[in-house]
Amino acid sequence: MIRFAPQTIKQWKRFRSIKRGYYSLVVMVALLALSVLAELLVNSRALIVRYEGQYYFPTYSAFLPGRTFGLDYDYETNYRDLKAAFAQSGGTNWVLLPPVPYNAFETDFRDGAFPPYPPSIATRHYLGTDVTGRDIVARLLYGFRLAMAFAVILLACNYVVGIAIGCAMGFWGGAFDLFFQRLIEIWSNVPFLYVIMIIASVIVPNFGTLVVAMVVFGWMSMTWYMRTVTYKEKAREYVSAARALGASNVRIVFRHILPNTISIIVTFIPFSIAAGVTALTALDYLGFGLPPPTPSWGELLSQGTANLHAPWIVTSVVAAMTVVLLMVAYIGEAIREAFDPKQFSYYA
Amino acid sequence: MNTRPLFRLVLLGLVLAGCSGGEPSAPGASGSASGVETVVATTTRYVDDPPTYPSEPLPDGLVWETNLADEAYASPDAKRGGVFRMYMLSFPLTLRLVGPDANGGFANYIRATDASLTDIHPNTHNPIPQLATEWAFGADGKTIYYKLDPTATWSDGVPVTADDYLFTIDFMRSPYIVDPWYNNFYTNEIIDVVKHDDYTISIVGAAVKPKNEALFYYGLRPTPRHFHKLDENWVQDYNWRPAPGTGPYTVSRVEKGQVVEFQRNPNWWGDGNKYFASRYNPDTIRFTVIRDTNVAWEYFLRGELDSFLVVLPNFWHEKARGELFDKGYIERIKFYTDIPIPSQGMWLNMDDPILADRNVRLGLHYSMNVDLMLNQLLRGDYERLRMHYEGYGAYSHPDIQPRPFDLAKADEHFRAAGWTQRGPDGIRVKDGRRLSFNVVYGNGEHTARLVVLREEARKAGVELNLQLQDASAYFKQIQEKKHQIGWMAWSPQHIPAFWEHYHSDNAHIPQTNNITATDDPELDALIIEQRDTPDYETRIRLAHEIQQRIHDIGAFIPMYKVPYTREAYWRWLKLPEHHGVRMTQILFDPISENLRTDGLFWIDEDVKRETLEARAAGRTFPPVNIVDETWRVD
Numbered sequence: 016m017i018r019f020a021p022q023t024i025k026q027w028k029r030f031r032s033i034k035r036g037y038y039s040l041v042v043m044v045a046l047l048a049l050s051v052l053a054e055l056l057v058n059s060r061a062l063i064v065r066y067e068g069q070y071y072f073p074t075y076s077a078f079l080p081g082r083t084f085g086l087d088y089d090y091e092t093n094y095r096d097l098k099a100a101f102a103q104s105g106g107t108n109w110v111l112l113p114p115v116p117y118n119a120f121e122t123d124f125r126d127g128a129f130p131p132y133p134p135s136i137a138t139r140h141y142l143g144t145d146v147t148g149r150d151i152v153a154r155l156l157y158g159f160r161l162a163m164a165f166a167v168i169l170l171a172c173n174y175v176v177g178i179a180i181g182c183a184m185g186f187w188g189g190a191f192d193l194f195f196q197r198l199i200e201i202w203s204n205v206p207f208l209y210v211i212m213i214i215a216s217v218i219v220p221n222f223g224t225l226v227v228a229m230v231v232f233g234w235m236s237m238t239w240y241m242r243t244v245t246y247k248e249k250a251r252e253y254v255s256a257a258r259a260l261g262a263s264n265v266r267i268v269f270r271h272i273l274p275n276t277i278s279i280i281v282t283f284i285p286f287s288i289a290a291g292v293t294a295l296t297a298l299d300y301l302g303f304g305l306p307p308p309t310p311s312w313g314e315l316l317s318q319g320t321a322n323l324h325a326p327w328i329v330t331s332v333v334a335a336m337t338v339v340l341l342m343v344a345y346i347g348e349a350i351r352e353a354f355d356p357k358q359f360s361y362y363a
Numbered sequence: 364m365n366t367r368p369l370f371r372l373v374l375l376g377l378v379l380a381g382c383s384g385g386e387p388s389a390p391g392a393s394g395s396a397s398g399v400e401t402v403v404a405t406t407t408r409y410v411d412d413p414p415t416y417p418s419e420p421l422p423d424g425l426v427w428e429t430n431l432a433d434e435a436y437a438s439p440d441a442k443r444g445g446v447f448r449m450y451m452l453s454f455p456l457t458l459r460l461v462g463p464d465a466n467g468g469f470a471n472y473i474r475a476t477d478a479s480l481t482d483i484h485p486n487t488h489n490p491i492p493q494l495a496t497e498w499a500f501g502a503d504g505k506t507i508y509y510k511l512d513p514t515a516t517w518s519d520g521v522p523v524t525a526d527d528y529l530f531t532i533d534f535m536r537s538p539y540i541v542d543p544w545y546n547n548f549y550t551n552e553i554i555d556v557v558k559h560d561d562y563t564i565s566i567v568g569a570a571v572k573p574k575n576e577a578l579f580y581y582g583l584r585p586t587p588r589h590f591h592k593l594d595e596n597w598v599q600d601y602n603w604r605p606a607p608g609t610g611p612y613t614v615s616r617v618e619k620g621q622v623v624e625f626q627r628n629p630n631w632w633g634d635g636n637k638y639f640a641s642r643y644n645p646d647t648i649r650f651t652v653i654r655d656t657n658v659a660w661e662y663f664l665r666g667e668l669d670s671f672l673v674v675l676p677n678f679w680h681e682k683a684r685g686e687l688f689d690k691g692y693i694e695r696i697k698f699y700t701d702i703p704i705p706s707q708g709m710w711l712n713m714d715d716p717i718l719a720d721r722n723v724r725l726g727l728h729y730s731m732n733v734d735l736m737l738n739q740l741l742r743g744d745y746e747r748l749r750m751h752y753e754g755y756g757a758y759s760h761p762d763i764q765p766r767p768f769d770l771a772k773a774d775e776h777f778r779a780a781g782w783t784q785r786g787p788d789g790i791r792v793k794d795g796r797r798l799s800f801n802v803v804y805g806n807g808e809h810t811a812r813l814v815v816l817r818e819e820a821r822k823a824g825v826e827l828n829l830q831l832q833d834a835s836a837y838f839k840q841i842q843e844k845k846h847q848i849g850w851m852a853w854s855p856q857h858i859p860a861f862w863e864h865y866h867s868d869n870a871h872i873p874q875t876n877n878i879t880a881t882d883d884p885e886l887d888a889l890i891i892e893q894r895d896t897p898d899y900e901t902r903i904r905l906a907h908e909i910q911q912r913i914h915d916i917g918a919f920i921p922m923y924k925v926p927y928t929r930e931a932y933w934r935w936l937k938l939p940e941h942h943g944v945r946m947t948q949i950l951f952d953p954i955s956e957n958l959r960t961d962g963l964f965w966i967d968e969d970v971k972r973e974t975l976e977a978r979a980a981g982r983t984f985p986p987v988n989i990v991d992e993t994w995r996v997d
Contacts, residue, residue: 077786216833
């Protein structure tokens with residue numbers, strides 16, 4: 016049984032009492048869980064196929080060529096067609112498809128009509144398709160997963176670097192501090208979005224290179240806060256006490272100072288996530304983000320604004336973005352409240 | 364005609380972005396931040412004592428030719444006058460014809476302020492006179508003699524004489540113009556220009572070429588020697604000085620960052636030329652900067668632009684519809700043309716170890732579902748390109764057909780190359796390598812097309828990784844031969860150029876046009892034989908053999924062509940009865956490089972008044988939808 020410190024329990028209770036932040040967190044966690052299981056919900060591969068007395072579970076397995084199910088091709092089975100074929104032949108074979116039977120890449124064309132196709136329950140394109148006939152629900156969900164993963168990894172990297180350097184600056188002070196202060200001042204003045212655009216136009220970025228590039232220009236913001244907090248904590252009595260007891264620098268930093276700065280770090284997390292998502296979306300929107308055909312909100316947004324005669328594209332993605340960013344902001348606000356040592360503020 | 368070929372990307376962007384002017388690249392050099400700077404040409408004479416050149420006697424026995432027998436192709440009903448309003452996506456970086464930044468999209472219009480010695484008739488392909496009234500060929504096969512039109516003057520009234528042509532050589536070879544392309548062309552391709560008297564010159568080219576091709580290739584333009592003061596400040600001094608020209612229009616007003624205006628020369632010498640008569644009718648052409656195609660479209664619908672290029676399927680099918688069209692205020696025309704076609708497709712680099720295998724290349728050909736892309740994504744508007752050299756008349760091989768989407772054949776070829784196994788994701792694997800290729804391309808508009816091909820190619824067990832890059836970075840990568848598959852088009856030339864694209868001299872080295880690393884002794888021999896044969900019939904036969912060999916090697920997967928122009932225009936614009944000519948590029952081009960097919964339309968001010976009144980009163984006209992297939996090839 017894990018025991019939480021009374022302080023933590025108090026903060027959690029306070030967080031729960033802020034309703035919109037708490038429910039935002041619940042919905043957000045649910046969404047993240049859904050996106051992790053996206054393959055079971057939005058996918059062109061069937062969940063279960065029963066064929067000639069055997070069961071197949073294609074979702075997470077290697078691809079099954081059409082010949083597996085008596086079709087005449089070697090490429091990946093089209094399970095929607097397979098389902099229709101089984102239904103027509105009326106045997107004991109059947110296919111169970113996910114609720115949205117499309118993946119984020121396949122182009123679904125229909126004779127006599129040209130994409131983008133409007134939303135339709137009959138074709139199971141619940142939010143319609145984009146200009147190449149790809150399902151918007153699938154693009155949104157997989158794009159969400161990717162953007163969140165990107166934001167979380169970016170945050171982790173930024174914080175590790177930012178906290179380490181900021182802490183060291185505050186703890187050691189002196190020349191080290193001065194040097195890094197100047198370095199950060201100069202480095203912060205590089206317009207990072209432009210630099211990333213220039214990099215992205217020369218090399219084709221992938222997930223990894225994009226994270227690295229963003230970390231190189233994004234680690235600075237955390238350092239200032241960490242530096243100040245460490246300076247402050249270093250001068251407190253408990254640090255002197257630890258030092259008097261013979262604790263090493265490492266022990267003081269990791270066991271005493273860092274735990275006391277956690278509230279600062281935690282309050283910044285939601286806003287850093289929002290910043291990561293918007294940065295990736297902006298880059299994709301401008302065409303400097305992840306290479307096509309990666310599902311991405313920014314790419315959908317640029318399609319939507321260029322094709323206003325197909326309003327379902329721009330509406331879907333703008334609504335999704337607004338909701339997610341709003342929820343992140345609410346969570347952030349609630350966390351900040353919960354970690355605030357003053358229950359009430361008085362303004363004189 | 365001996366002007367540097369415009370970068371194809373720029374042109375493609377121009378046409379496919381559906382705009383009618385300007386290049387979609389760098390935000391232009393805008394005016395000063397405080398306000399708009401207006402440039403007005405106050406003088407064109409910057410040189411007090413222009414250079415003159417000695418003359419040499421003419422050789423005997425020259426046979427002078429001309430061609431006044433072909434039909435004029437403008438309408439005698441054309442009315443002169445009016446302001447033709449166009450837009451550009453970005454402001455030009457300079458008004459110079461040569462030097463840094465002078466090769467942008469707007470150069471197409473600036474260059475049209477100058478005429479050439481001769482041109483080709485846009486319907487018959489015969490040579491026709493422009494600044495030269497007659498021409499003759501020397502015995503060495505490399506020299507061409509010209510008699511100049513004595514009525515020709517610069518737009519400032521100064522006569523055009525032989526000295527202006529000789530000055531061109533000094534000018535183009537000068538280091539002060541900072542333009543290596545022209546320095547090189549006028550040194551290595553054009554060897555000399557000789558003055559015989561004030562109105563007779565000869566040009567010596569570097570190599571023997573068939574007569575009509577030499578006329579086109581070696582023809583040069585005069586340069587106003589009273590205007591250009593060549594020194595180290597030339598590039599800066601002349602950045603915004605409108606040069607006097609021999610063409611129908613000259614730049615008359617520049618508002619930096621916003622407007623460029625061209626004015627018709629009232630006493631243009633060309634009005635006396637049979638093939639120029641009744642052309643270039645608007646008095647003024649005004650280009651305004653509108654930085655977004657969709658915004659420009661709104662301007663057009665408001666009647667603030669006169670015509671609009673609607674080649675892109677979504678413009679033609681979605682946007683160019685509705686009330687203004689149904690009520691006949693705006694008309695639409697689809698006009699088929701017959702001109703050399705840009706070679707849009709996938710260029711496979713055979714220096715890549717996997718692509719070196721011919722079976723893999725052919726497998727790729729059969730894995731491309733081009734028809735699905737054309738019919739579903741592009742609405743059947745674009746047509747399948749057959750091969751690299753289409754639209755070159757007799758030079759084009761008549762029978763080569765592109766390889767269709769055929770999974771069985773793709774499988775056969777991939778198996779023959781040893782790619783028999785499929786990995787867990789359905790992509791073929793061999794010795795731990797996946798059958799996966801990077802496709803580099805430079806235009807975000809093309810992503811949708813490549814996405815369709817990519818998804819279909821998966822069925823054949825091939826993976827295409829799309830690598831969208833900045834337009835110049837992408838071209839650089841291909842020029843340095845670092846690509847696996849390049850998605851691009853070569854801008855068409857007047858005659859097929861085989862050596863630069865397929866000879867082994869250009870293979871495996873950067874900065875050449877052999878981007879497939881084609882290195883084939885048999886093909887080399889054919890190319891050299893074809894190049895050195897002056898006999899027309901043999902050249903054609905050899906050209907066909909070369910194209911067959913290129914098709915067999917299979918390093919180019921042809922994609923699509925757009926053999927027409929589609930335009931929307933307010934009904935006060937009028938076209939001749941035949942609408943355009945065989946080589947038309949844009950019907951409502953008021954001027955364009957070469958002065959060949961442009962300027963056929965006119966503005967009818969009476970109709971304009973009538974239309975505006977009718978629109979205000981709610982009266983309508985019958986809708987007009989013209990499809991002209993006169994020059995349709997297939």
